[in-house]
Ligand SMILES: Nc1ncnc2c1ncn2[C@@H]1O[C@H](COP(=O)(O)OP(=O)(O)OP(=O)(O)O)[C@@H](O)[C@H]1O
């Protein structure tokens with residue numbers, strides 16, 4: 001099956017127009033070559049041990065021709081964040097729709113455009129970021145992403161500039177007769193002391209079957225500060241493979257919130273390189289899955305120099321026959337003394353059929369470090385349930401309340417109100433007695 | 443009001459209650475005393491509907507209805523309230539909202555209208571004065587980070603708001619300072635009478651100086667082996683439980 005699928009994507013690649021800049025064609029060619037050699041990952045590979053990608057492989061997703069459709073996307077109203085005064089780029093079925101893009105009053109020197117546009121006009125500025133070697137640990141999906149690289153968002157913030165309005169990148173997938181794949185490459189570049197808030201939302205029409213294959217590359221110079229939110233609300237028949245790859249310079253800070261609610265089969269990767277002293281990464285995550293959903297979160301933080309900090313805090317709620325995977329890797333290299341690394345992952349299993357495979361992986365080669373990790377898997381606390389019921393609260397509401405309270409531990413870490421509220425709504429929407437339980441929240 | 447007849451209860455095949463009899467009429471206050479591990483909290487848990495118990499024999503009726511088949515929330519709505527020996531902390535669930543939801547669930551069950559925010563708050567203010575609970579505890583998560591005494595006070599505060607018909611206080615006096623003890627006593631005494639009844643589980647006759655019970659029962663090894671008036675508590679305090687056990691063994 002894998003050979004046929006590989007052939008399918010090679011064929012798709014062969015049909016790509018060769019309109020890109022020459023250097024990009026080189027990158028694409030190298031990537032498809034690597035893909036040809038490796039094929040799709042199997043569960044024999046450590047990195048994919050608990051996630052079977054065959055449902056993705058067997059579907060032969062098609063790439064879309066850019067700008068194919070001009071009708072106003074029905075999904076837009078449900079997901080736009082225009083009400084909160086943000087810059088917004090909207091991508092539909094794989095390509096950017098400039099008609100729905102709102103970018104106003106950008107600060108001096110800031111660039112925010114779709115990648116397709118940048119590639120069409122002046123791509124020299126972005127070339128160095130693509131030629132950075134990320135060669136090791138490229139998965140088949142990463143290679144496909146590079147091979148089909150054409151669309152996404154490009155943000156450049158010059159030294160000392162703080163972008164006041166949040167930036168919302170909205171990726172929508174509509175119901176289509178044939179299953180489509182959207183390959184996105186977002187490039188975020190923050191100069192020294194630059195600051196920005198970026199929200200990525202991925203959503204799809206209820207019964208749409210499609211694949212989102214997305215990579216966000218972030219480079220933060222000295223003292224840059226990025227708040228990054230990823231709201232994964234794909235259709236329950238949609239597939240999602242996405243990565244955030246961050247490289248943090250001196251005293252640079254990344255606060256990431258990965259919120260994974262939708263999708264039939266989802267893999268979220270975060271890879272943070274702390275390359276200079278004082279760099280700090282905070283990785284918060286929440287995944288909620290029910291039915292037959294499969295959600296896999298892999299995080300990896302590399303502490304490469306002394307005095308860097310990372311804190312991972314992931315929580316998962318799994319119901320029905322859902323399957324969760326959490327793999328939190330922290331590597332403290334030999335020279336990275338005085339590293340402070342914490343990692344925690346707690347899981348709530350609401351049904352006896354739900355499953356989670358959780359594994360912290362600490363690789364510590366330095367001796368003067370502060371590292372801690374903890375993972376838990378549990379059910380709702382019977383004593384708490386009984387306490388609530390003894391106070392006249394019915395069982396269903398009591399369960400919802402405790403589940404919501406568990407998720408709130410992550411949600412409360414979100415200091416950007418629109419995202420927090422949207423998330424609370426979506427989370428509460430998955431539980432019974434939504435209206436009632438919202439009042440209870442401490 | 444409450445009739446416990448020959449109640450046998452086991453946990454994981456271990457027999458805890460072994461033929462317990464107790465009848466509580468409206469308006470009465472009953473104190474239950476007994477050594478550690480004798481089954482007092484088990485009894486309280488069975489009455490409130492905690493899971494994990496197996497009733498192997500006997501019956502419990504409440505207003506003539508089979509109590510044991512009711513869900514815990516229905517018992518609460520029917521007027522049963524348990525003040526826990528160890529109130530659990532519930533992070534993320536707001537104390538005051540829980541109380542409002544509890545009160546309204548009970549009111550609706552009784553065919554009354556729900557209290558709106560204004561009426562509820564004025565009720566809360568009144569009871570706060572009575573129970574002398576620190577107001578900032580209300581806005582916090584249920585019992586989270588409360589001191590031992592604050593947790594107990596919070597239980598009594600809930601009781602004062604919910605005005606149960608049958609209140610079961612499981613060692614609410616343990617770990618309380620003298621002032622708090624009086625507060626608990628005031629809370630209980632203000633509920634006393636009419637068609638309400640109270641069961642006090644305690645180790646110390648000191649509480650009974652403030653809440654004078656109509657009956658005192660001695661529970662040892664899963665059974666009530668002696669009952670009497672207030673003076674029984676004084677005698678227990680002075681002489682311990684051995685003489686009661688011996689007496690029971692002879693009889
Ligand atoms: N969940 C349980 N599993 C096993 N044994 C239990 C459980 N709960 C209670 N027991 C046992 O039942 C017996 C009675 O316990 P219970 O808590 O009712 O005692 P108590 O009279 O309230 O004691 P104390 O005065 O110390 O509060 C004890 O031996 C206790 O260990």
Ligand SMILES: [Mg+2]
Nearest residue numbers: 482483484527
């Ligand atoms: Mg006890």
